Amino acid sequence: MSISIWMILKANFYSLFCWYKNNKWLLISILIWPYLMSFVILAMGILYGNLESFKERLNIANPVLYILATSAIAMSSVGIIDAVASFTIYHRWIGTLPYLVLAPVKTYKILLFSSIPESIISITLSIVAVIPAVMYFEGLLGIAKIIMVLLIVYMGMAPLLGLSILIASFALGVRGEENIASSLSPFILMISGVFYPIEVLPRVLQYVSTVMPTRYVIEATKILATYAIPEAKLLFTILYLLAILTIGYNSISALTLKSIEKWARRRGGI
Amino acid sequence: MRLAIEARDLVKRYISYERMGFLKRKKLIVEALKGVSFNVDRGEVFGLLGPNGAGKTTTIKIIATLLIPDEGYAKVLGYDVVEEAEKVREVIGVALSVEKGFFWVLTGRENLKYFGMLRGLKGQELEQRIDQVIKLVGLDELNAANKPYEEYSLGMRARLSLARALLPNPPILLLDEPTVGLDPASARTIRNLLVNLAHKESKAVMVTTHNMFEAEMICDRVAIISEGKIVAMGSVSELKRMVSNRIAIELVFSLSQIPLNIIEERVSKYLSISEVSTEFLKEGKAKIRIISNPGEEEIIASRTIDILYSMGIKIHYIHVQEPTLEDVFILLTKKGEKK
Numbered sequence: 001m002s003i004s005i006w007m008i009l010k011a012n013f014y015s016l017f018c019w020y021k022n023n024k025w026l027l028i029s030i031l032i033w034p035y036l037m038s039f040v041i042l043a044m045g046i047l048y049g050n051l052e053s054f055k056e057r058l059n060i061a062n063p064v065l066y067i068l069a070t071s072a073i074a075m076s077s078v079g080i081i082d083a084v085a086s087f088t089i090y091h092r093w094i095g096t097l098p099y100l101v102l103a104p105v106k107t108y109k110i111l112l113f114s115s116i117p118e119s120i121i122s123i124t125l126s127i128v129a130v131i132p133a134v135m136y137f138e139g140l141l142g143i144a145k146i147i148m149v150l151l152i153v154y155m156g157m158a159p160l161l162g163l164s165i166l167i168a169s170f171a172l173g174v175r176g177e178e179n180i181a182s183s184l185s186p187f188i189l190m191i192s193g194v195f196y197p198i199e200v201l202p203r204v205l206q207y208v209s210t211v212m213p214t215r216y217v218i219e220a221t222k223i224l225a226t227y228a229i230p231e232a233k234l235l236f237t238i239l240y241l242l243a244i245l246t247i248g249y250n251s252i253s254a255l256t257l258k259s260i261e262k263w264a265r266r267r268g269g270i
Numbered sequence: 271m272r273l274a275i276e277a278r279d280l281v282k283r284y285i286s287y288e289r290m291g292f293l294k295r296k297k298l299i300v301e302a303l304k305g306v307s308f309n310v311d312r313g314e315v316f317g318l319l320g321p322n323g324a325g326k327t328t329t330i331k332i333i334a335t336l337l338i339p340d341e342g343y344a345k346v347l348g349y350d351v352v353e354e355a356e357k358v359r360e361v362i363g364v365a366l367s368v369e370k371g372f373f374w375v376l377t378g379r380e381n382l383k384y385f386g387m388l389r390g391l392k393g394q395e396l397e398q399r400i401d402q403v404i405k406l407v408g409l410d411e412l413n414a415a416n417k418p419y420e421e422y423s424l425g426m427r428a429r430l431s432l433a434r435a436l437l438p439n440p441p442i443l444l445l446d447e448p449t450v451g452l453d454p455a456s457a458r459t460i461r462n463l464l465v466n467l468a469h470k471e472s473k474a475v476m477v478t479t480h481n482m483f484e485a486e487m488i489c490d491r492v493a494i495i496s497e498g499k500i501v502a503m504g505s506v507s508e509l510k511r512m513v514s515n516r517i518a519i520e521l522v523f524s525l526s527q528i529p530l531n532i533i534e535e536r537v538s539k540y541l542s543i544s545e546v547s548t549e550f551l552k553e554g555k556a557k558i559r560i561i562s563n564p565g566e567e568e569i570i571a572s573r574t575i576d577i578l579y580s581m582g583i584k585i586h587y588i589h590v591q592e593p594t595l596e597d598v599f600i601l602l603t604k605k606g607e608k609k
Contacts, residue, residue: 003390011387015373018380022418095370098336099434103388104359110388266338268284268331 003105005113012117030075030122031129037071038064038133058197064137069149070218072126074194076153077160077214079122081185084115084164088172101270108257111172112165119161123153149220155242156217162249163213169253169260172270193218213245274442274474275310275333279342282328282498302328304498305342312441313472315464317479317489319595321603325498326478327366330446333476334364346442363435365445368428368452374420378409378430381419382437389438403433408459425456432460436467443467443475449484461488482596492595496603506595513593513601517567519560520591521574522551524584530556533581540577541570555586561597 020027042064045054051063060066088111091097103110127150134142167184189195191205192214198206209215216238223235264270282303287295303325310316320326331337333344335355343350349357372381379400386396404415407429414426422430428448435443448464449457465488468475479485485492486506493503502509530548537558538546545561558578562570567590578585 003388007387007390007392011384014387015376015380015384018376018384019373022375022377022380094372094374095367096372098331098334098364098366099371099385100388101336102334102359102362102364104356104390106356262338265336266340268328268337270336 003103005109008103008105008110008113009117012114013121016117016121027125030125034068034071034075034126034129035133037074038067041067041071062138065134065142065145068130068133069146070194072130073149073153073156073214073217074189075126076123076157077189077192077194077217078185079126080119080157080160081164081167081188083118083122084161085167085171085184087111087115088168098270106258107261107265108254111168111257111261112254115164115168116161119157120154123150123157127153152220152239153217155239155246156213156220159213159242159245159249162246162251162253165253165257166249169257172257172260172264188212188214191215211245213242213249216242216245272311272313273309274312275308275316275344275346275476277309277329277333277342277344278307280306280329280332280339280344281341282325282332282337283340302498303332303339306495306498306500307342308493308500308503310474310476312474313468314490315468315475315477315488317477317485317492318495319479319482319485319492319599320495321480324495324603326495327446329495330364330366330444330476330478334362334366334444335359360438361440362442362444363438363440365431365435365443365448367446368424368431368448368450370427371431371434372419372427375418377416377418378422378426378433379404379415381430382433385434386437391438399437399439403436406436406463407433409433425452428452428456428460432463441473443473445475445477447479448477449479449481457484464488482594482599486595494599494602501602502598509595509598510593513597515563516561516593516597516601517564518591518593518597519562519567519571519574520589521558521571521578522555522586522589523558523578524586525550525554525556526581526583528581528583533558533578533583536581537574537577541573543570 045051054063055061058066088097091100100110100114101107127146131143131146134146138145191198191201191209192212193209194214198209198215201209220235220238223238280303281301284300284302286298286300288298290296306325306329308316308318318326318329328337332339333346333351335351335358338352343352345351346358347361349361351358372378373384376384382400382403383396386400391399404410409415409426409429412426412429414422414430417426419427419430428451432445432448435445443464445464449460452460461484464475464477467473468490477489489506491503491505492509493500494509495501502512530550533556534546534548537560538544541560543560543562547559549557549559551557558574560570560574571588571590575585575588
C-alpha cells in the first residue's frame with residue numbers, strides 16, 4: 001500500500017506530539033529560550049551603549065519587540081536548519097533512517113516531507129513563546145504584529161527548507177557522521193543580520209546574504225517593528241524576493257535529492 | 271507464486287579509504303559480494319550463514335532495496351529491487367539491528383504507531399495490528415508496550431524490532447541476526463515465532479545468523495557465505511552429509527600450567543592431525559576438539575588421553591560427536607577454525 005504525503009506529515013506530527021508529551025522539559029526550555037536570548041542581547045546592549053542609540057541606528061520604534069521577534073526568528077531558523085538539514089544524520093544516528101526509507105514511497109518524498117512538521121512546530125513554538133512579552137509591551141496590536149511575523153516566518157521557511165534539503169542531500173551522500181548543519185547554522189544567522197547589521201559585514205558576505213532567506217525575514221520583522229505605513233511597499237518586495245528564492249532553492253533541492261538518493265543507495269549511505 | 275526471493279549473480283563493491291598520512295589517503299575497493307545467487311520460497315525459513323564481514327548484511331540490504339548492487343539482479347515476488355523499489359517495500363518487513371532503530375523517548379506502542387503510519391496503516395486497523403503484533407512477539411507479557419524505548423532490555427528491543435517488521439503483515443520477512451545478544455528465553459520465543467510464521471502463515475523468512483545452533487533449529491534451507499561467495503547451499507541434513515566423513519572427539523580437562531596452544535600443538539603433532547582446536551571453559555576447565563575419520567575415533571581418543579596424561583593433565587570426560595552444522599561452517603569458511 002503506497003502512502004500519501006499527508007500520511008507522512010501525519011506520522012511525523014504524531015511522533016513530535018509524543019516527543020514533547022514524554023519530554024516536557026524540552027518543551028519548557030524551548031519556550032524560555034527566546035527570553036534568555038533577548039535578555040543577553042539587551043543586557044549586553046545596555047552595558048556597552050543605550051537603547052536610544054540602538055533605536056536610532058536601526059531605525060526601529062520598539063527595540064524590545066524587535067529583539068524578541070528577531071530572537072524568535074533566529075531560533076526558528078536554527079530550528080528549520082536543524083530539523084531538515086540534520087534530519088538524515090539524526091536518523092542515521094538513532095538507526096531509524098533505513099526504516100524511513102523502507103516506507104513504500106519515493107525516498108526523496110519521505111526525506112522531504114518528514115522534516116516539515118518539525119520545522120512548523122519549531123517556528124510556532126518559538127513565536128508563541130514571545131506572545132506573553134509582546135502582550136505586555138504592546139497589547140493586542142503587538143499580538144497582531146507577532147502573528148504577522150509568524151506568517152512571514154512561515155513564508156521564509158519555504159526557501160529555507162530548500163536550502164536545508166540541499167545540505168541534507170549532501171549529508172545523505174557522505175557516509176561520515178559530520179553534522180554539517182550545526183556548523184552552518186551560526187554562519188547562516190550571521191549573514192542574515194541576526195547578530196550584526198548586514199551593512200557592517202564584509203562585501204563578499206553581503207553578496208552571499210542576498211540569497212539567504214532568513215535575511216528577508218529579519219528585514220520584514222524590522223519593518224513591522226517600525227510601525228511605518230510607507231514601508232509596507234518594501235514588505236511586499238521582500239515577500240516577492242522570498243517567493244523567488246522559494247522556487248529557486250526548492251527546484252534545485254528536489255533535483256539534487258533525487259540523484260543523491262540513488263548515489264547514497266549505491267554507496268551504502270542508508 | 272511459490273518463489274518469493276530470487277537473487278542472481280549479485281556483485282557489490284565498496285570504496286573505502288586508508289589513511290596514509292595527514293592529507294594523503296589510498297583508495298581501496300572492497301568486494302563484499304562476488305556473484306551471490308539463491309532463491310527463497312514462500313513457507314520456508316532460509317538462513318544465510320557466514321562469519322563477520324562475509325556479506326550477509328550487504329545481501330539482505332540489497333534484497334530490502336536499501337543498497338543497489340553493482341552487477342546482477344534481485345527480485346522480490348517478481349519485482350526488481352532497483353527498478354521497482356517501492357513495490358518491493360510494500361511486500362517486505364525488515365529488521366536490521368535489534369539494538370537501535372526506534373525513537374528513544376517514545377514508548378514501544380508509540381513507535382509502532384509511527385512506523386505503522388509510514389506503512390500506510392491508519393485508524394482502527396492500525397490499532398488492531400499494533401495489539402496483534404505486541405501479543406505475537408510477547409511484549410504484552412513483559413508489560414513493555416507502554417514503556418519508553420530507552421528503558422527496554424535487548425530482548426524487548428529485539429521483540430519490538432520484529433513487531434515493526436510484522437506490522438503491515440508482509441508476505442516476506444528479512445531479518446538480520448534477529449536473536450543476537452538475546453537471553454535464551456527471548457531467543458527461543460523469536461525462533462518459535464519465525465518457524466510458525468513460515469510454516470503456518472506461508473511467509474518467506476530470510477534470516478542471517480552466525481549462530482549454528484539456531485540455524486539447525488529453524489532453517490529449512492541454509493546458504494553458507496564466505497568472503498562474498500556462497501560456498502554451500504541446501505537443507506541442514508544435506509550440508510551435514512558434506513562432512514559425514516568427519517567425527518569430532520571432544521575431551522574436557524582441568525587447566526594446568528601448560529598453555530592451551532602448546533597442548534593443541536603437541537596433540538596435533540603426535541596424532542598427525544591438523545584439525546585440532548582448544549577452548550577455555552568455565553570453572554578452570556578447557557576443551558580439546560579433534561576431527562577424525564569415521565572408524566578411527568576410538569584409537570584417536572585413547573592416544574589423546576595418553577598424551578594428556580603424559581603432560582600431567584586431569585581428564586574429566588570424553589565425548590564423540592556426529593558432524594554438526596558448525597563443522598560444515600568451519601570446514602567451508604576456514605575462518606571459524608580458531609573459534
